[in-house]
Amino acid sequence: MLDIKLIRENPEIVRNAIKRKHTNVDLEMILELDKNKRELQTRIEKARSDRNKLSKEITKASVEEKASIISEVEKIKEFLKEAEPRFNDMEKELNYQLLLLPGIPHETVPDGNSDEDSIEIKRVGDIPEFDFEIKDHLEIGKSWFDFYRGAKVAGSRTVYLKGIGALLEQAVLQLALNHLLEKGFTLFSVPQMVKEMAMEGTGFLPRGQEECYFLERDERYLIGTSEVPLVSYHADEIFSAKELPKKYAGFSTCYRREAGAAGKDTKGLYRIHQFQKIEQVVFCINDLEESKKWHYELLNNAEEILQLLELPYRVVIVCAGEMGLPQHFKHDIECYMPGRKNYGETMSCSTMHDFQARRLNIKYREGTDLKYCHTLNNTAIATPRILIPLIEIHQQKDGSIYLPRALRKYMNNREKIERED
């Protein structure tokens, strides 16, 4: 959500953001609507003010004066009866339109509309030289990932993780979780069915309707990330400045319809409807330097987890057109996936500025001022996607899989996974 005053006073900033994020919203219509709304508001408030005054006078009025006051109030009420619903409709429409406006990308965010326009800023870790014919994760894990039964029972893009596959999933989750606990994050297990308010407040609705599962009978949405319940956790609350930052780690299953991705990444673990994720969420004060600091800390935490998993990766600055509606600044971390012969996104780190805090009304008190918080989030680990590079990178010539040192204690202390035929 953007500040309506910013929109009124600096429409060109908003216009530019709309263009850069390749959004379609009619800003001129919004400005016009806002103007009309305020005009009507002035008239309504004048009428209400008159009515309130007359009502106060009535206590000390004589009997005949009362009759005339009442008839005058009747006239005012008649006007309000007509004008108020009209005003409410305008306000509702305006609020809806405002929900469609994108967050403003930081000026350093590159323009562009596709992955190629994003800027790689670093590569970490070596891509191993395989002196044998490599297998992709499906081949390596053919007995651990059961897509056939997944489809039979739950439809396409669904998988059973079985045996080692399920164990690996738990292991990477544990590793990431412990890493965040060491960094002082508070772990949350969150509701996975939420009200519209939480989806809207975090910016996944009203745009993004197609991407969410909705339980019609109970009017609940399945979350696509624990960011939704975690950020909404503090909706309508006011922190004191010294309580901030809040560092939260959310664990949940995530549900995504992948509506816009028909035919894309149809094979394997890369893009499925349901997965597990630990997410980092930070609430901090409304200060760009401060949120930048936390942004890089979140980014660093994720990188450290990949380093613990001994996976080669690169970090990119995501271009404006590829960013989500709320985001102000965003990095993706991509792991090298030998089976794809390319890097694939495994984590995504975003600064939301006060976009979500405005929608959810999350503030803090600083002296006598109330200010909107900044919110940030980044993946800590998302599985099973992360298993793709994990087993592809660590596959050995003899068919076994090397287990990174940090992961072993979560895998019953084994050093590798033996080939099984």
Add this chain to the structure above:
RNA sequence: GGAGAGGUGGCCGAGCGGCCGAAGGCAGGCGCCUGCUAAGCGUCUGAGGGGAAACUCUCCGAGGGUUCGAAUCCCUCCCUCUCCGCCA
């Protein structure tokens, strides 16, 4: 699912037709006092919107209604708590 109680400012809590945007307390800001700390004294402090300003409107869980006038009365819904039942 059944029965009862309740939802008021950052928090607790009084108010039950106009004098109430709301007593009192806590917390916080400022000032005084104190060798330091604690205590004490005084004082200020709800939020959101419109307007250049004066000023004004809205908000006491949400939405309707009654009334010249609603935190207060009526209806509907939501939520929380207690007891009972059922059950992972």
